[in-house]
Amino acid sequence: MQERLDKVGNAMRDYFGDDQRRIDHALRVTGFAEEILQHEKADREVVIAAALLHDIGIREAERKYGSSAGDLQEREGPPVARGVLTSLGFDKAVIDEVCEIIGAHHSPGEVDTDNFRVIWDADWLVNLGDEFDVRDHGKTRDLVRKIFQTAAGKAIAERIYL
Numbered sequence: 001m002q003e004r005l006d007k008v009g010n011a012m013r014d015y016f017g018d019d020q021r022r023i024d025h026a027l028r029v030t031g032f033a034e035e036i037l038q039h040e041k042a043d044r045e046v047v048i049a050a051a052l053l054h055d056i057g058i059r060e061a062e063r064k065y066g067s068s069a070g071d072l073q074e075r076e077g078p079p080v081a082r083g084v085l086t087s088l089g090f091d092k093a094v095i096d097e098v099c100e101i102i103g104a105h106h107s108p109g110e111v112d113t114d115n116f117r118v119i120w121d122a123d124w125l126v127n128l129g130d131e132f133d134v135r136d137h138g139k140t141r142d143l144v145r146k147i148f149q150t151a152a153g154k155a156i157a158e159r160i161y162l
């Protein structure tokens, strides 16, 4: 399984090409997903594939609409991810679930699964400091409580941001 997941990582790198910022983001989210997986029950194959590919729709969103808005990424990501995962021989059920997660990764509550919650938290562990002023610990504590959906995600967020 790891070998095939490594190939997903390579495909993601190839797809983003010289866009090192996006490659780094995907790898950081994947690193946090790995850490959360050590503590939470979830399906590693689905979670890691989704982490690597979660923002894969950005390029098509920008090409077609000149925008990387969340809903456009959600629409454009799944077909690209499906192509990558199908060519690497992943099971249909895994592909369907990864695509479902990618298609909702900016929409909390749309997919209510353990696997989704790991991706949600891993992405927010990377993004929190960019999207909010985290210098005020009182406010940040409230944000962490509101945003994170797994116990491990919350604990890591507290370690990093508080």
Ligand SMILES: [Fe+2]
Pocket (backbone or CB within 6 Å): 025, 029, 054, 055, 123
């Ligand atoms: Fe992301």
